[in-house]
Amino acid sequence: MPLSLTNKNVIFVAGLGGIGLDTTKELLKRDLKNLVILDRINNPAVITELQKINPKVTVTFIPYDVTVPITETKKLLKTIFDKLKTVDILINGAGILDDHKIEATIAVNYTGLVNTTTAILDFWDIRKGGPGGIICNIGSVTGFNAIYQVPVYSGTKAAVVNFTSSLAKLAPITGVTAYTVNPGITRTTLVHKFNSWLDVEPKVAEKLLEHPTQTTQECATNFVKAIELNKNGGLWFLDKGTLEDIEWKKYWDSGI
Numbered sequence: 001m002p003l004s005l006t007n008k009n010v011i012f013v014a015g016l017g018g019i020g021l022d023t024t025k026e027l028l029k030r031d032l033k034n035l036v037i038l039d040r041i042n043n044p045a046v047i048t049e050l051q052k053i054n055p056k057v058t059v060t061f062i063p064y065d066v067t068v069p070i071t072e073t074k075k076l077l078k079t080i081f082d083k084l085k086t087v088d089i090l091i092n093g094a095g096i097l098d099d100h101k102i103e104a105t106i107a108v109n110y111t112g113l114v115n116t117t118t119a120i121l122d123f124w125d126i127r128k129g130g131p132g133g134i135i136c137n138i139g140s141v142t143g144f145n146a147i148y149q150v151p152v153y154s155g156t157k158a159a160v161v162n163f164t165s166s167l168a169k170l171a172p173i174t175g176v177t178a179y180t181v182n183p184g185i186t187r188t189t190l191v192h193k194f195n196s197w198l199d200v201e202p203k204v205a206e207k208l209l210e211h212p213t214q215t216t217q218e219c220a221t222n223f224v225k226a227i228e229l230n231k232n233g234g235l236w237f238l239d240k241g242t243l244e245d246i247e248w249k250k251y252w253d254s255g256i
Contacts, residue, residue, distance in 0.1 A: 003134075003230035005030035009084050013066060013116060014093035016041045018188030019138070022220035023093075028054040030224070034084055038064035038076075066094045066112025067104075073119040081123050086131065089227070090120050093138040099152045099197035109156035113137060114163060125174050132175030136227055137164045139180040141237065144246065147208065149201040150194070157182075161235065168233035177232035181223050182246075184239030185213045214240045 015024045015037040051059045092113045124133035143157035167178035196204040222243040226236040235246040
């Protein structure tokens with residue numbers, strides 16, 4: 001069901017990165033009520049500039065590392081819920097691309113996303129008297145079309161896609177809907193220089209950028225459109241200025 005973002009309270013994890021920052025700017029044009037940015041980046045000047053984009057929206061920055069224990073995340077979310085009373089949308093956007101850093105890649109790209117999602121269910125789960133909510137997870141085209149030279153990164157993004165798909169199917173139980181936005185190759189600092197697994201391709205960044213790319217602004221525009229379309233279970237592919245919902249074939253049913 002289409003969603004109006006007017007007067008909504010949104011938490012954006014990693015909302016100050018390349019795609020994240022431009023998406024934040026697009027969100028602010030929608031007359032949100034509150035935008036809470038959780039990020040390791042602490043840039044007061046950027047927060048001030050963001051607030052100027054739309055003075056109607058209260059922009060709050062809170063330092064956050066997605067690799068902290070889930071108990072710490074729950075404490076942080078409690079302070080946010082205590083202040084705002086309600087939160088409508090959680091956007092999970094933290095990510096790194098460096099297949100030399102195997103544990104960190106898994107911790108940031110997947111474990112941190114799962115923990116943040118699990119933590120907010122304490123406040124949203126209808127079985128606990130919560131109101132439900134919306135999860136938007138940032139995946140990647142590699143989640144369903146791996147860059148084989150970076151199998152660790154690609155593997156974490158595939159995990160995000162499958163985790164989110166499961167969340168969407170659990171919506172009747174939890175009251176929490178979910179979808180992924182999956183950018184194609186986007187010109188960010190993330191892809192300008194990174195390491196392949198076991199150095200199988202030393203020039204992986206250069207080779208990747210030989211393919212057609214999109215700007216962060218093109219990606220951000222469609223990112224917010226996907227949020228407004230609000231399709232539970234959506235697998236959105238954002239590439240070269242286009243927005244497409246990828247339909248995966250269902251090969252079998254667990255029967256559970």
